[in-house]
Amino acid sequence: MTLQRGERILSYATGAIALLFAIVAQILISVGKTTKSSRSGHELVVALLVVFAVALLVFARKSKRAGVIFCNMFLLLILGIANGAVFLFSGGYLMIRALRLQRYGDATFAGSSKIARERAKARKEGRDASAITAATLSDAPATEAPRKAPAPSARYTPKKQRPRRK
Numbered sequence: 001m002t003l004q005r006g007e008r009i010l011s012y013a014t015g016a017i018a019l020l021f022a023i024v025a026q027i028l029i030s031v032g033k034t035t036k037s038s039r040s041g042h043e044l045v046v047a048l049l050v051v052f053a054v055a056l057l058v059f060a061r062k063s064k065r066a067g068v069i070f071c072n073m074f075l076l077l078i079l080g081i082a083n084g085a086v087f088l089f090s091g092g093y094l095m096i097r098a099l100r101l102q103r104y105g106d107a108t109f110a111g112s113s114k115i116a117r118e119r120a121k122a123r124k125e126g127r128d129a130s131a132i133t134a135a136t137l138s139d140a141p142a143t144e145a146p147r148k149a150p151a152p153s154a155r156y157t158p159k160k161q162r163p164r165r166k
Contacts (some may be wrong), residue, residue, distance in 0.1 A: 018053030
């Protein structure tokens with residue numbers, strides 16, 4: 001569930017965009033003629049932008065997908081839908097890939113579609129479809145031996161069934 005190279009580059013780019021938004025907002029606040037009470041509210045927004053932009057860059061550096069998604073979505077909340085559209089697309093893209101990776105074992109659209117088709121075919125034939133993953137569809141032959149049943153435990157004695165009364 002870590003970020004791949006392209007996803008990491010996308011995360012760095014969105015973090016840089018968030019820092020750019022914070023710098024521009026701070027310049028506009030310092031140049032603009034605002035009252036003292038409204039200036040403090042705007043400075044709080046700029047501070048939140050900086051905090052979440054830095055957090056996004058840190059999570060991207062550590063390759064933490066969930067942290068990057070969280071920061072993207074929170075930046076979207078701070079900036080609103082019009083200004084934060086880039087964060088919506090970035091976080092949504094990473095979220096979709098995380099769901100595909102969790103469900104199918106492959107984050108690519110082609111790979112997950114192939115696995116979904118194989119699972120549908122298995123369900124139609126009456127086989128267990130949940131066992132089909134990206135690893136089972138690979139070209140490499142399976143080298144695992146079938147599992148043996150566990151040995152009976154000396155600590156656990158199953159209950160004996162009582163004879164039925166007539």
